[in-house]
Amino acid sequence: MHLSPHSLRQIDDAYLQSLEVEALRGLSARLLADLKEAWDRLNQGPENSSRPPSSRAPWERPGGVRESDADAEADAEAADGDLEPAPVEAKPAEAKPAEAKPAQTPAARKPGKQPGAPGIGRTQVFPANAEQAHYPDTCAGCGRPLAPAVAVAVAYTGFQAVDLRWDDSARPGLTLWVVDHRYYETPCPCGHRTRAVAGHGVVDSLLAGIELNEWRLVGPGLAALIVALALRFRLSRARIQEFLAEGLGLDLSIGTIHQTLHEASAAVAPAEEELVQAVLDSALLHADETSWPEHDHTLWLWVFVAATATLYYVAGRGKERVENVLDGFTGWLMSDGWGSYRHYPRRLRCWAHLIRKARGLAQSGDREARAFGQWVLTTLEALMAAVYAAREGPPPVDLPTQHAPLLAALRAACERGQGSVHQKTHALAVELLNDWEAIFQVLSHPELPLTNNAAERALRHWVILRKLSLGTRTAVGSRVVALLASVIDTCRQRGHAPWRYLERAIADRRAGLPLAPLPQ
Numbered sequence: 001m002h003l004s005p006h007s008l009r010q011i012d013d014a015y016l017q018s019l020e021v022e023a024l025r026g027l028s029a030r031l032l033a034d035l036k037e038a039w040d041r042l043n044q045g046p047e048n049s050s051r052p053p054s055s056r057a058p059w060e061r062p063g064g065v066r067e068s069d070a071d072a073e074a075d076a077e078a079a080d081g082d083l084e085p086a087p088v089e090a091k092p093a094e095a096k097p098a099e100a101k102p103a104q105t106p107a108a109r110k111p112g113k114q115p116g117a118p119g120i121g122r123t124q125v126f127p128a129n130a131e132q133a134h135y136p137d138t139c140a141g142c143g144r145p146l147a148p149a150v151a152v153a154v155a156y157t158g159f160q161a162v163d164l165r166w167d168d169s170a171r172p173g174l175t176l177w178v179v180d181h182r183y184y185e186t187p188c189p190c191g192h193r194t195r196a197v198a199g200h201g202v203v204d205s206l207l208a209g210i211e212l213n214e215w216r217l218v219g220p221g222l223a224a225l226i227v228a229l230a231l232r233f234r235l236s237r238a239r240i241q242e243f244l245a246e247g248l249g250l251d252l253s254i255g256t257i258h259q260t261l262h263e264a265s266a267a268v269a270p271a272e273e274e275l276v277q278a279v280l281d282s283a284l285l286h287a288d289e290t291s292w293p294e295h296d297h298t299l300w301l302w303v304f305v306a307a308t309a310t311l312y313y314v315a316g317r318g319k320e321r322v323e324n325v326l327d328g329f330t331g332w333l334m335s336d337g338w339g340s341y342r343h344y345p346r347r348l349r350c351w352a353h354l355i356r357k358a359r360g361l362a363q364s365g366d367r368e369a370r371a372f373g374q375w376v377l378t379t380l381e382a383l384m385a386a387v388y389a390a391r392e393g394p395p396p397v398d399l400p401t402q403h404a405p406l407l408a409a410l411r412a413a414c415e416r417g418q419g420s421v422h423q424k425t426h427a428l429a430v431e432l433l434n435d436w437e438a439i440f441q442v443l444s445h446p447e448l449p450l451t452n453n454a455a456e457r458a459l460r461h462w463v464i465l466r467k468l469s470l471g472t473r474t475a476v477g478s479r480v481v482a483l484l485a486s487v488i489d490t491c492r493q494r495g496h497a498p499w500r501y502l503e504r505a506i507a508d509r510r511a512g513l514p515l516a517p518l519p520q
């Protein structure tokens with residue numbers, strides 16, 4: 001929308017008569033665009049748009065019943081929260097104090113949430129370290145540029161944001177930094193008075209319901225700390241609340257902490273495209289997955305580790321997911337034995353799993369199983385030594401030729417083992433035979449890895465988070481975790497602390513700017 005209600009109220013016939021033709025044309029174009037947007041919104045409901053059910057106006061909700069528990073929960077959290085700071089009484093500029101109209105008159109009210117008021121109550125007010133003024137830059141009426149004319153501008157509203165300074169070299173440690181934001185109304189020679197408004201960003205449709213907005217109690221640096229505490233240090237919302245209160249003297253509601261995490265994820269969501277590209281461009285990719293509970297069903301947390309990027313998804317364990325991510329990928333794919341990867345031609349298998357299974361069999365009570373396990377183990381260990389040696393200097397003959405008799409003997413042993421009545425002997429023999437090419441690919445390319453450690457190491461951190469958090473409750477919650485995990489791990493992989501990047505990403509995207517590229 002180009003024109004705020006405040007601007008619209010000022011525009012009347014007399015004002016229109018006073019404008020030059022060019023200004024009038026510009027204003028008509030803005031009014032027309034707003035009118036079309038208003039009509040579109042009027043005809044939009046949860047049935048024909050990406051608006052979640054909870055974005056319905058209260059009177060649209062059937063009998064006040066929410067569509068799902070998750071919405072109710074999110075709404076309740078938002079209502080209890082102090083996510084949107086309450087407007088503070090605007091301190092007017094030098095001139096015309098009488099014209100500064102604060103949105104509310106806090107003096108006569110008790111602090112905190114008023115009965116029946118929207119969920120913006122908070123009680124803590126800090127002495128501000130700085131004041132930030134926001135002036136309108138163009139006249140909403142005639143379209144002329146407006147100078148930030150401090151002498152004539154009047155503050156009409158404002159709020160207090162609590163931020164955290166990460167780069168304050170003068171004061172080591174975590175420093176809270178409180179900023180009083182003031183929004184100004186500036187008169188134009190044409191007679192129109194334009195108000196600066198808080199910026200907002202566009203959120204991708206898979207994160208429907210999350211808003212990127214500058215009008216926030218939690219500043220971008222503090223938001224980055226909350227992300228660090230939740231995802232890197234794996235603290236629950238309640239523990240984060242405890243830390244902020246006891247460590248920094250800052251009282252935040254669980255709802256605010258929750259929404260801050262969601263907003264941070266919406267801020268970095270556009271980075272996914274860059275990460276997918278890095279994965280596709282990579283010459284070698286490690287893939288792995290682990291179970292991930294979402295509400296009442298089990299999904300999988302997938303990881304794809306490339307040389308310079310790590311990408312996570314929470315999704316089903318179907319073939320489609322792998323195909324979607326790997327569509328166009330032409331490099332080597334290292335994975336476990338899961339069937340979803342079987343169709344992929346340039347595949348590698350992790351030897352650590354096979355060696356573990358062979359060692360298990362070698363210690364079996366069954367004589368036949370013990371002999372087979374020992375055979376596989378000895379062969380794999382000999383071949384592994386050959387691969388390590390080949391990395392030091394190219395062998396005179398390539399490894400598959402050099403070790404052809406050893407491979408033929410193992411193959412014969414597997415073919416015998418396939419018919420074994422011993423279940424684990426049979427299983428390992430079948431696994432080796434079915435995946436023979438992928439397993440021994442590394443002999444032709446000794447520079448390729450023997451294990452899938454890169455992917456397993458990446459997942460380990462999130463497996464602990466899953467154990468502590470018991471997964472996620474909604475699809476949006478799962479996407480929030482996967483996006484933030486991707487950005488955090490990619491930054492770390494590239495040798496950067498993710499928090500400064502997140503701080504900037506949140507600030508930019510709240511202001512409606514594009515997301516900066518990930519640190520290289």
Ligand SMILES: [Zn+2]
Nearest residue numbers: 139142188190
């Ligand atoms: Zn004007």
